[in-house]
Amino acid sequence: MEIPDPFATFVAERDKDSKLPKYDYFAKEWSMITACCETELFAANRKMLTKIRLYHTRNECMGGY
């Protein structure tokens, strides 16, 4: 049986309702909820997540403007 990491649990609880990028200690990836349409995005690191978010907002939610 795996014992949950108290810090990871704390972070998950704290960030549960946050739309800021957050790190998933279990999946080992970053995720965030976009402000534009509340789609959940995932990336291997925070820099990629920002790129994906910008791409998403610009091309998928604003039609490329």
Ligand SMILES: [Zn+2]
């Ligand atoms: Zn969107």
